[in-house]
Amino acid sequence: MLLMHNFDMETFKAILTRIEVREFSGEPVPLEQQVKVLEAGRAAASAYNRQPWNFVLINDKKLLNRIGELATTGPYIANSQFAVAVYVDPKNTFHVVDGTRAVQNMMLAAWDMGLGSCWVNGIEREKVSQILGAPPEMYLLTIIPFGKPSKKYKGKKSRKPLSEIAFLNSYERHLTEQ
Template structure:
């Protein structure tokens, strides 16, 4: 039914329609270093009596950051985040065993360098305090500048904050907003009126009300370091007059940047919440000097890794429809 699309709009109140990944820790290998705890964007892990373990009742988005950041190979992840029905029903295809093979294409031997960077590059959440030279930051931005764009309109602009004190000031501006949003969201579990309002908000703006986004917002709140200890922050701004699809152009630009950074020995992590904060807070936009026609689209933190997270992690299978020789078929698991 059409109305099914608008059901289960507030998932914390309906645990019966969604399931989580299971994070399994090999206690013999685990040293209790806490890398997995720092790396997890949803605060799903904790260290108790010198061993890591999964926290009960926390939403795991199945990103495998904990697996990638564990230097002792002590963590495995089984299953996937999955919502069976309703507004937030997941549409990803899961392999039966939960462990896709290393990326490969039949008939091609080995990986070319760019493929290896794409497959092994992970969002790093454990940064060294070592500053990034301005020259390297400029090389990363240059990779974005040479990205393709609709009509070659190049609808981007960049704000580079290569200064931890400035980043801390920005974090202080964003922190109260996220505390308010997170508290309001989870208050819906106890208050029907708030839950109803959040359900309407979910229908109007699903990306902001997905429980994975809210849980991620909860995890980054202080006293944790909102920018993960990284020494450099880059805002990606988009020109509202951009031809056809400005957001897509900025995404292509940003992907060029993170891949170039990886190739230069740097690591990155996308910081969408930083852009959301700039959109919602006029005083932050003024502080950053963002003026029409530019709007904040996303942000990236940049730095050197304190923990090497390069690895190939599992991914759900692609949904592909083939059309060839007058025939159409779907490639499904």
């Protein structure tokens, strides 16, 4: 029998099940997978295809610990297997949108490989950028830690229902009122 692979369903499943992961098992992640995550970011679309981003792959344990200390809302970076610092060029009007699309690609690709991640915003950006040797004109959008989740996540999300947030042709008609 010919095995048919429904790629759309796989993507949809990844989107629906992925949740933020802040606790990591410590299991090593091969470099090949780490680079694959960056490839997913590189593949993101951007305004005018300007790709206003740079990614710094951080997989040195001491460096992860140091950056964890400088991440007020993401100290768990220290326990991740690797992290990606996403830099964007603020001269580009769409730098946040474009960078965020790259991040979402990385997160979903990682989830597909069994890796959890989380967006960390609370970072002492100047200190981290100095440590990483980043050009002063680049803005550190976020640092995303990655690793095997420490427990099995069921992927239960807390989200507003479509009936609350979606409309059909007009704001006067909720999507479910058909």
